[in-house]
Amino acid sequence: MAGPSVPATFLLKDELDIVIPTIRNLDFLEMWRPFFQPYHLIIVQDGDPSKTINVPEGFDYELYNRNDINRILGPKASCISFKDSACRCFGYMVSKKKYIYTIDDDCFVAKDPSGKDINALQQHITNLLCPSTPLFFNTLYDPYRDGADFVRGYPFSMREGAKTAVSHGLWLNVPDYDAPTQLVKPLERNTRFVDAVMTIPKGTLFPMCGMNLAFDRELIGPAMYFGLMGDGQPIGRYDDMWAGWCVKVICDHLGLGVKTGLPYIYHSKASNPFVNLKKEYKGIFWQEECIPFFQNATLPKDCTTVQNCYIELSKQVKEKLGKVDEYFVKLADAMVTWIEAWDELNGTPAAAANGSA
C-alpha cells in the first residue's frame, strides 16, 4: 500500500553537489572516494585565503576562499560568516544543482552492524526521493522502506505523503553534544545503530546538525542560511541550529517534509569543549528565547515561496528577537541580504514550492 514506489537511489552528477567547508587539506576524501568521486564538490575554504588546501587527485571540484566570496558577492558578502563553518552556506548559493549534500571534514565512512561500509550519500538520496509523512506518526517509522508500510489506523488520505526537503543524518562515535555535555561526559561515544528513518512531525522543531545533511535546494535552498557566526560575532556553533529552526518552520508552512535518522557517518574527533563553551555561551541563553519564538511563529498564507517566507521570518526575528539582543537585529538584516544575494546569483526567485499534491 506504500504510495509511490521509489526505485531510484541514484542521482546524476548534474543533479547533486557536495559542499564541504574546511580549513585544512581534504585527506578525509580518500575514504569517501568510491561514493563521492562521481559527484562535483564545492569546497568553501574558511580562514586565511592565502593558505593552500590540497584536494586528493581525481575529484572534480571548485574551491572558494574568502577573497572569492568577497569578489562574487561584493558588499553582500557580509552575510557569509568568516572563521566558522557557517561559511558553508555560500556553497549552497553558488551551486546550480537540485540537491546538496554537506559534510564536515572530520566525518568518515561508518560501518553498519554487519561491518559493511555505509554509503551515506546514497541513503540521503533515497530519503530525499521518498515522500515524508509530517501529518501523522507512523509507528513502524518510514512507511516507504522495504519491508515496512503504514500501520493500521494510518489515514489513507495521508499516505501519499509530502515532498521531502531535508534529510538529516546522524553520527556514530563522537555524538554532537554541546559544550556543557562534552565537559560532563568527555568519554561518551555513540555506538547505538538505530536502523530507522523518520519524518519529524509538522509543528515539531529539532536540532538540525550540519555535519551530515542533505536537502533539496529547489524546494528549500533559500532557507538554508547558516547565519552570522564566528569572527566578529558574539556566538558560534549555532549556525546549523538557526538554519534548522527556520527551515522547519518554513517546511511546515509549505507542506514539505523533514527526515532524520539514517545514514550514519563516523565522527572522528570531538572539538575542544572549552573553545566550544566560549562560542556557545550566549547561544545557550538565547536558544531559550529562540525556540519558543520559532515554535509560535506563523507565516501568512500568501507566503508561497521560500524567499517570501524567509523575508517574512526575518521581519519577525527583528521585531521579536531583536528585543533579546541587538545581535538579532543584525542577523535579521543579514537574512535579507542572504536572500538578495541568493536571488542575484540564481536569477528570478524559484517558483512556489507547494509541497504535496
Added chain:
Amino acid sequence: MAGPSVPATFLLKDELDIVIPTIRNLDFLEMWRPFFQPYHLIIVQDGDPSKTINVPEGFDYELYNRNDINRILGPKASCISFKDSACRCFGYMVSKKKYIYTIDDDCFVAKDPSGKDINALQQHITNLLCPSTPLFFNTLYDPYRDGADFVRGYPFSMREGAKTAVSHGLWLNVPDYDAPTQLVKPLERNTRFVDAVMTIPKGTLFPMCGMNLAFDRELIGPAMYFGLMGDGQPIGRYDDMWAGWCVKVICDHLGLGVKTGLPYIYHSKASNPFVNLKKEYKGIFWQEECIPFFQNATLPKDCTTVQNCYIELSKQVKEKLGKVDEYFVKLADAMVTWIEAWDELNGTPAAAANGSA
C-alpha cells in the same frame, strides 16, 4: 547531563497489573512465565461466559467474564464492548495498581538481534519510569538511555522532560496492518529491529496499538477507554485507535509524555483480512473525519483532571463527530458512562495530573 537518572527497571507486584483479553486457553503465558509470574494478571474473558479458560499453573490471576462485568457494573456495563478485544479496558477499571501492561494472547517473546529473549515488560517499565520529551525532538532518540543524551541545540530548560504516561511497544513478525494492507501484502513480515525509544511530540497523533501497551493508570487511566466495538456495533478494530487519539490529546493538554518504540514482542499470527475488512470497513471512512477532529481538538484550561478532560472531549465528539454518524452520539454517551463507572469503582476522581514540574 541527562536529567533524572533512572536506576529502577523493576516494579513490585502491588505496583503493576497485566491485563489480557482472551477467548481461549492462555497457553501463551508459558513462554512469558519468567517475566510475568511475579505480577498479578487480570484476565478479561470475551464471548461465551460459560466457556472455561485454562490458565497455566503458578500464575496469580483474577478472571472476569461477561456475567461478572454485568454484575459489577450493572446498567453501566453497556460501555464495555462484547465480542471484541476492546473489552480489555474493563481490566484497567478494576485494577487498583499504578501501572498497567496489556498484551494480546497471540504475542510471544521476541528475540533481540543477539538472539536474547526480550523482557518486554521490563522495557515498558523503564520507559514509564523515564521522563518523556514531548516539547522538542531529540535526534539521538531517548536522551535518558545509557550512552545517549540531549544533543547540541536542545534547550536546557526542557531537559527535565515530562512524566511519561504511555509506553507503546512494537511487533516483530506480523505487523499491525489494516485489512487492505493485509490483503495486498499477505506475506510481509517485520524483521527490522529498531533499537530506539522515542517520545511522540506534542501535537502529533499516532496509531496506538493495544497489542503491547503499558501506561500509568494514575496519570491517564480514565482516558484509556477502548470504545464501543464488536457485537451490536457498526465497527471493530478501532478500539485502541480511539483510545490513542483521546489519550494523546489529553496527554498533550496535561503536559504528559507518550513513548513508542522498544520493546518488541513476536506477533505470531495475522488475523483474517476478510473478517478484518468487514470490521474496519466503516472505520476506514470515519478515521478520515476523526483524525482532523482530534488534531484540532483543544481542551479548556480548567480541565485539570483526566476525567474532566475526557468528559469535555465526549461533548466535542457528540457535537462534531455526531454529524458524521449516529454511532458517535452513542459513543459519546458511552464515554460518559465509562467515566461514571470508573469513578464508582475507583472512588473520588484521581487528583489532577499536572505533568512535568
